């Protein structure tokens with residue numbers, strides 16, 4: 001015994017899984033195009049000039065084109081009014097060539113995000129954030145599911161197969177990640193506990209879980225001694241540490257302390273390269289599925 005931490009966990013390679021999913025989506029596009037006479041289309045709306053949002057919009061557009069789909073990018077100035085944003089979304093709702101609409105968030109502070117999102121037609125809501133999509137998910141009826149938690153579910157199912165009866169703890173209750181993640185796990189017959197900033201004895205709660213999904217936004221908060229031996233750990237967090245001397249910028253880390261968790265868990269997603277790449281892949285998946293449903297076709301198989 002040297003006292004050194006031994007890494008036992010398998011790395012869940014989200015980057016490779018996402019690449020495979022994107023390739024399968026690209027393979028399915030020509031069949032849709034042959035049946036309907038056009039490619040599935042994704043419209044992305046960017047309001048203002050936030051540099052990080054502009055980068056996200058750019059990569060979504062590139063991934064859409066790489067999958068053989070039509071990409072429509074709409075930019076409005078930071079000064080756009082609520083009525084202007086909603087008018088654009090209403091136009092896109094009526095556009096036959098558009099199967100999916102993504103409103104890049106956050107919006108400039110003077111705009112009402114929830115009202116704007118709610119303007120998107122639920123059948124085109126590829127981000128799964130409208131009240132109707134959230135309601136469909138809660139009711140267990142087909143609808144659009146938020147991309148990041150759906151990506152986490154795919155990684156878990158790939159690793160474990162049937163999730164029935166597993167004890168799952170979701171840390172974080174955001175509309176974007178935590179809440180839909182819990183609904184998806186419940187739908188997959190897990191016994192789900194949702195934790196948040198007011199949860200008592202969080203380490204003890206996490207220690208009981210076969211599946212841990214961390215979506216907190218706090219660098220390396222979840223330690224290895226919180227993890228049940230053999231658990232599967234999905235780390236959604238993306239946190240940039242302060243730059244160390246000599247570094248241009250700090251490292252990206254998750255919400256899980258990777259080294260100590262990997263010594264106990266059966267498998268862990270790394271950051272970067274775990275959940276992150278799944279988000280865009282699932283956006284493309286949602287666009288493909290939305291296109292099929294809008295065209296009255298059966299859902300494409302295997303997605």
Ligand code: NDP
Nearest residue numbers: 148172173174177196197215216217236237238275276279
């Ligand atoms: P939010 O800030 O919206 O939600 C964070 C949640 O964590 C809240 O529910 C909050 O609880 C809870 N929380 C905060 N502190 C604690 C604590 N000490 N103990 C327990 N719970 C706590 O974040 P998001 O859900 O939007 O994102 C979470 C992380 O995931 C971020 O790092 C974000 O960057 C990342 N992310 C990654 C994506 C990807 O593609 N990989 C996509 C989306 C997000 P309360 O509700 O009580 O305040």
